[in-house]
Amino acid sequence: MDWDKLRIFHAVADAGSLTHAGDALHLSQSAVSRQIRALEEGLNATLFHRHARGLILTEQGELLFDATKAMNHRLEAAVARIRDSKEEVFGELRVTTTTAFGSMWLAPRLPKLYESYPDLRIDLMLEERVLDLPMREADVAIRMKEPSQADLIRKRLMDVHMRLYATPSYLEANGTPETLEDLSKFRLICQNTSAAQVSAGAALVRELLTYDVGSLLTVNNYFGVLQSVLSDLGIGVLPDYITQDFPQLTRVLPEVESKDIPVYLAYPEELRASKRIEAFRDFVTSELAAQRRSMAS
CATH class of the missing domain: 3.40.190.10 (Periplasmic binding protein-like II)
Known part of the structure; x- marks a missing residue:
């Protein structure tokens, strides 16, 4: 297999354009096109669908692109290891x-x-x-x-635990729950149990939702949960590693936490x-x- 043709193919597949690939490789569009045609002839396969708006990989092209991506990653790793000095x-x-x-x-x-x-x-x-x-x-x-x-x-x-937090201003305005049953008087902020998250976090949320929660706000990531808590919207389910950077948060129901993560x-x-x-x-x-x-x- 001609490594130079594979290098050119990879650049074209990555850019989706003969012109852009040529610019990146410092080659003319015609030179790039010739190399791609030669590669297709050698493989007896069509690698690209040609459209007015650019090039789209065929199924055979996708297979070859997956291979050249893996090769490229390996080469980058090798180059990085060579360049790393003491x-x-x-x-x-x-x-x-x-x-x-x-x-x-x-x-x-x-x-x-x-x-x-x-x-x-x-x-x-x-x-x-x-x-x-x-x-x-x-x-x-x-x-x-x-x-x-x-x-x-x-x-x-380390180990992380999901815990309940709120701002002092929210607790001052709404009171502080003393039991899980008290959540009926508060808004809970958490990730939806179907959102991508650690299983221990989802398990804690499912447990909390077995109680009669007064109001619920779900966000699809913990950064959104944090911003909602900081905005005094309610009591949030958050990872404990944030406590150093946000010391203004108050832990609520300290006996409640997820399993070790x-x-x-x-x-x-x-x-x-x-x-x-x-x-x-x-x-x-x-x-x-x-x-x-x-x-x-």
Whole structure:
């Protein structure tokens, strides 16, 4: 297989245009077109549907694009490992975690990481979907359960609990519940049990909804729940790691909490020697240790 033709095919499939791919590769449109035709002839397959608005991959093209994406990720990982030096931390680091943890805990702390490593470029991917680390969809992950994928190095960072919080102003205006039955006098803010979330959080919400809740507001992520609570809308079901950054929140019904939610940091075995991974792992570990000390004092 001609690697150069595959490289050109990957650029065209990614851009959806011969012209844009040519610009990225510093080749003329005609040169790109010739290479694609030659690749199609060699494979005896049509890789693109040609439309006036651009190119669309055929089924055979999709199969080849999946393969070139995997190859590209492997090459990027190899290049990153080669470039990582003992003295410097630089280059792109793709970090995936949940929307809640990434937006409410990790992102506010990233300035400290950039202060130490100004040449590091973070690509932060916040979603509930578990990305495939061995296939290099991301370099490192922080997940709310132990990763099940093979060939991963994993480190348990902490345990999280879902708890009930409200603002002092909301409690002053509406009173403070003393039992779960008292929720009939308050508005509960939580994720819908059908929304993507950790199972322990959904289980707590289902338990709370067995009581006669006075009013209900559901949001599809914890960041929205937090903003609603801060706006004095009600009592929210939130992860306990936010308490340091939002000390104005008051815990309600302190005997109520979810089961332990383990938090893991994981990355592919092949990136064991990466200085970028090491720097990020040490940074997260240090920040969590500082938070534990602050909460204990």
